[in-house]
Amino acid sequence: MAVATLPADELRDLYKSLILAHAREPRNYGPMAAATHEARGLNRLCGDRLHIYLSLDGDRLSDARFDGTGCAISMASASLLTEAVQGMPKDEALEFGRALIARLNGDGDIDSGALGDLRALEGVREFPSRVKCATLAWQTLFAAFESGDDVATTE
Ligand code: ZN
Numbered sequence: 001m002a003v004a005t006l007p008a009d010e011l012r013d014l015y016k017s018l019i020l021a022h023a024r025e026p027r028n029y030g031p032m033a034a035a036t037h038e039a040r041g042l043n044r045l046c047g048d049r050l051h052i053y054l055s056l057d058g059d060r061l062s063d064a065r066f067d068g069t070g071c072a073i074s075m076a077s078a079s080l081l082t083e084a085v086q087g088m089p090k091d092e093a094l095e096f097g098r099a100l101i102a103r104l105n106g107d108g109d110i111d112s113g114a115l116g117d118l119r120a121l122e123g124v125r126e127f128p129s130r131v132k133c134a135t136l137a138w139q140t141l142f143a144a145f146e147s148g149d150d151v152a153t154t155e
Helices: 008-024 070-083 090-104 113-127 128-146
Strands: 037-043 047-056 061-068 151-153
Touching: 008 070, 008 113, 047 070, 047 128, 061 070, 061 090, 070 113, 070 128, 090 113, 090 128, 090 151, 113 128, 128 151
Parallel strands: 037 151
Antiparallel strands: 037 047, 047 061
């Protein structure tokens, strides 16, 4: 059955289980020895701490990994990020991240179909304090490209 044909409450449950699945068994978890870009992120409100590792091959992301500790949403968001950006050109990953953050803050115009599994995070829009948990991984990805050793925060 296509996801789009499910009623809204079933969709919500599906996305909740997707978030829990990623939080329990994060994809691409653990440090990367040969990262070309990396940064740490901290969400003080919740205590989420992430370390994002990226490997750029030319202008394309050939690998993305993370580790850290935090709530289910922050862990799932980082896990989803590492899957979403594999093989993406750097500029596309940055644009995608900005569009997703705008969407989670309620003012984005990205089509939710373009988000793929990251639609699972849209539920946080109902809980403003959780938006920072969901966006931390992306803020950390931006920081990895911008500087290197700075700690990204959601403040
Ligand atoms: Zn959190």
